[in-house]
Amino acid sequence: MDEPRAGAAERLLALIGEHLDTIREELDDAQHALLLAWLKTLAVAPADDDRAVRRALQGVRLALLKLPPAHPVRRELDSLRGAVPLAGPGTVAGAQELMAWFGLPSPARGPAYGPDPERDLLFGQPVLSAAEAWGRCGGAPPPELIRLRGPDDRDRYPEFQFAPAGGTPHGVVLEVNRLLLADIDPWGAAAWWLSGNTWLGGTPAALLGRLPDHRLVGAALELAEGE
Template identity: 40%
Template sequence: MTTNDLLGLLRRHLPEIRASLTAAQYARFQDSVRRLGEVGDDTRAVRLAVLEVRRCLLALPRENELRRRMDQFRSGGAAPSAVLPDAGELDEVIRLLESVDWPVLDPASAEIARGVRQRLLTAPARGPERLTGAAAQDPDRAGLIRLTDPELGDRYPDFQFDPDTGEPRPVVQRINRLLLSDQDPWGAADWWLAGNAWLRDTPAALVGQVPDALLTEAAAALIGDGAW
């Protein structure tokens, strides 16, 4: 996938992106695309800017077609000609970003989002009273996913903790930060608790069963964190 391929996908899926992100998430997405237009011909800076755009797209529902394309993409080496964006294509995406009125999330998309959250809340989880040490003092800084249940309050999915010590698993903390779980805990939880085509299983079920590096690589591939 080249940078221009990504821009083409953004242009075609912009209405869905606008409808699926919150105002704050969309503003961050806009800023990331603008930064892509400001870095010039520095291929390293372009790669970093593209990575930030892809991070913003993690907030999309997994059922969204663009998000599925991102999930299927594995990072790899790319020549400078594949990294640098076409100026006209980038200008058109930026123009569209700033010209469309904010849409209301359609009922079907809203229902999908509710279904995803309900599914994630059925996973085994613990409340804040069971956290210990640094995690109890500042769960967000500890790199833990925190989901809010309308009835039970804050919930921390159990896969994040060592079953013997109760302490956060370092590999989970590392991947949560990679997935920006502090900004999009639902999206990060969905990555862990949904089936993964690359890993051929649910990532949360593989913690401690496969090398930590394999899980980290799978998460990094999702956002293109590496050679692009």
């Protein structure tokens, strides 16, 4: 086991709790909302599902890389030499505790949430209604498509998943979404597509059609495997 990473996830979560105020000051609204999205994804991950926990930790790591290099949390990440922090038995519980520190109900207490800034952010993106998605797909949308339940209890599909001018779903989006387990964790998958990615040099959704498909798949595979 890589000794610098052993128990690093719990240390990182504890450090986030110690520096909530400065993290909020250093991240803009979108960056902070995406950090919350990944922390919630971690908080609801089955503790024995190593893949889901590693993927959520990678999302948290990428969100925190927006902090300036001198910030204590960023320095902790840099000490791991760019690796995903190794999870321990208290990782998921630590994320649930952070929900309370951020002033949000813990997912362990039930499905209802109060104000949800990351959902507000994601619903600020262009979306299709369920009927529009059915029309674009020529029938039932494939399960790989990200489907988000809105405050009105209706399903919406982020529009970036579809080719422009009324097109069908991008094949690479379906491939990446399978890697991101979008059918299980649509919010985490949406956060990946809409957050900055240092490996790709931009936001994956904005890079559709601008980067070769294999680059997007490679970035998602790196996240899914926790490399």
